[in-house]
Amino acid sequence: MTFRTNLSGVMKYKSFVPPKISEYSFDSDKTVLAELSAEFARLDKCIIDLSDDQRTRxxxxxxxxxxxxxxxTPSNPFSFSLFQPNENSENLAHATDYAVEAVTELPISSRLIRNVHYIVCQSPDYDKKYRGEYRTSPVWIGGVDAVLTDALFVPPVAEDMDFAITDLENYINYSPENVFIKAAVIHYxxxxxxxxxDxxxxxxxxxxxxxxxxxxxxSYPVLLQSHVIARDYNRYCNAIQYVNENGDISLWIKYWLDLMAESVKYTIQAIKNLDYYD
Known part of the structure; x- marks a missing residue:
């Protein structure tokens, strides 16, 4: 993978330079993709049969x-409890409603993504975090006391980020790749x-x-994926880090397809449990 060296001396740090998506190489298992498509079709039938109130929940x-x-602070990995409202999660639900309506008129693009971010961040917690705007300064990922120069990972700086976003938009809207493969690549x-x-x-x-x-x-934006990610969040992080270190996206795609299959199963089980909570 490629990294850019920024600044010099004690302030020197390296930032990630995302490759063009066309540079990734991987094989797709058509059987796995067909099975996943069938599982999503089963989920969609369950969702269509729900009331509007149940879908909203x-x-x-x-x-x-x-x-x-x-x-x-993930919830109990064995629970099927339905949400406890708070301002931040309610904002995310509102952003989902907005995005579902907007995508009927707008492509999935920077404009739509920034609008979604603006709604998600309608809280005093984000007063200084540039709601609805792409960052122009570096951010980094690491331990509690990590700083830019010793961070575990530094995402692309602005000039590399701008190019990568354009490349991602083109991939989202114009690539003929299988939808589930694309979903995996897009998320990474x-x-x-x-x-x-933030x-x-x-x-x-x-x-x-x-x-x-x-x-x-x-047919509706109903997929309980975050809970499934939280069950083994270290695996999620390790799968991403493997790509960063080796440039091989194949294992990430397998992980994401497996995760989507588990998310479908979990969502169907949660739907079955709705009657318990009603």
Whole structure:
């Protein structure tokens, strides 16, 4: 993988330079893709049969779980409890509603993604985090006391980020690749670009659902994926880091396809449990 050296001396740090998506090489298992398509079709039938209120509850559950995951406080991995409202998760649910409506008129693009971010970040917690704007300064990922020069990972700086975002938009809207393969690549690429100061994970997870919706995989934005990610969050991080270190996206794609299959199963089980809560 490619890294850019920035600044010099004690301030020197290296930032990730995302490859063009066309440079990734991988094989796709048509049997796995066909099975996943059948599982999503089964889920979609379950979702269509729900009432509007039940769908809303599931959308809010995913929003709440996504917010919990962003705070490193995932819910019980064996539970099927439906959401407990708070301002941040409610904002994410509102952003989902907006995105579902917007995608009927707009392509999945920077404009739509920034608008979604603006709604997600309607809270005093984000007053200085540039709601609805791509970052122009570096961010980094590491331990609690990590600084830019010793961070575990530094996403692309602005000039590399701008190019990567354009490449991602083109891939989302014009690549003929299988929809599930694209979903896996899009999620990895978006998270590695890390275009916002905060809320990248929540936006990335919503982007996955929105992409599946826009491509006819789902009829409604109902997929409980954040809870499934949280069950083994270290595996999620390790799968991403493997690509960063080796440039091989194949194992990530397998991981994401498996994760989507598990998310479908979990969502169907949660739907079956709705009667218990009604």
């Amino acid at each position: 599931l959308i809010k559950t995913e929003a709440h779980d996504s917010w919990l995951l962003s705070k490193d 690429q978006f998270e590695m670009i890390h275009p916002f100061i 809320a990248n994970g929540r936006i990335g997870r919503l982007l996955n659902i929105l992409f599946l919706l826009a491509n006819g995989v789902l």
